[in-house]
Amino acid sequence: MKKVLLTLILMLSFASFSQNINDYQYVIVPKKFDSFKEEDKHGLNTSVKLLLQKYGFKAYFSDDSFFDGNVGNRCDFLTAGLVDDSGLMVTKVRVVLKDCKGNIVYQTELGRSREKQYSIAYSQALREAAKSFETLNYKYNGNIAVAAAAEPKPVVKVIDTKTDTATVNSNEVFFFAQPTANGYQVIDNEPKVIMRLYNTSQKNVFMADKNGVNGTVLIKEGQWVFEYYDNGKLVSEPINLKF
Structure with missing residues (x-):
């Protein structure tokens, strides 16, 4: 009872x-x-x-x-x-x-x-x-109305060698770099750690570990990229990073 x-x-x-x-x-x-x-x-x-x-x-x-x-x-x-x-x-x-x-x-x-x-x-x-x-099981029931103008469309800042801001398509996926003792951990919107970045002596250049795949994260022509070797071939993957 x-x-x-x-x-x-x-x-x-x-x-x-x-x-x-x-x-x-x-x-x-x-x-x-x-x-x-x-x-x-x-x-x-x-x-x-x-x-x-x-x-x-x-x-x-x-x-x-x-x-x-x-x-x-x-x-x-x-x-x-x-x-x-x-x-x-x-x-x-x-x-x-x-x-x-x-x-x-x-x-x-x-x-x-x-x-x-x-x-x-x-x-x-x-x-x-x-x-x-x-x-x-949260679901807004509409009991409280906030008097607001149209909600602003999200503008995401992306580190860039030419400009520090960019307006992006809302469908793009962004990842967030959180500081650690020797670099950053990169998370998605879960938030789940998907990559670890380690500082180097060069600005905007990091050693990277993505699920056991080792490579380098750096800026090329204003875009962050993850570069690594796959079966002897250099692969360059764009990645949208926000610090």
Whole structure:
């Protein structure tokens, strides 16, 4: 009987979470989480934004031009946070979504990682925590309307030897480089690590490891490319990187 009652309580709590979270469409992601001293430490802010977008939210950084006079009530938005409950041996994080009064509307389970390298550990722990969104079944119900002009089309900055910005086709796939101790790890929008870059003595030239394939990532004619040898033949693959 006690087990049945406990299960019922958990189901009601989950239903309450789902009901409240579905009232919100937009989420503000700060450029720096309270647990860290630097902006986008370990690429976590970017990763949280991408994860929220993956699961149906319209997530924007706090300094995004979307907020320049186009929105109404601040309480129409949720704000994302990252709780860092890491210990000496285990990295532990959870994503928290709060309303304008600071009340927790939704929080994920704790994600854990025993990886020793911090940037990898936080990425793994965040991905595990994000699994909670898969069972949330979030779907905006339209209860809160944000008075906004037409949403801006995304403009993505791409490092280029000739110009530092470029407007790109929305169908293009972009990858994000997150700093590590000796270079970068490249993630997709899962976010999943698909490549590791290692610094060299030359600017914009990196040694690269993509799933065991070793090569070089560099800029050619304004385009990032991954070059490697396949059966003695030089292969050059374009890659859209955002640092």
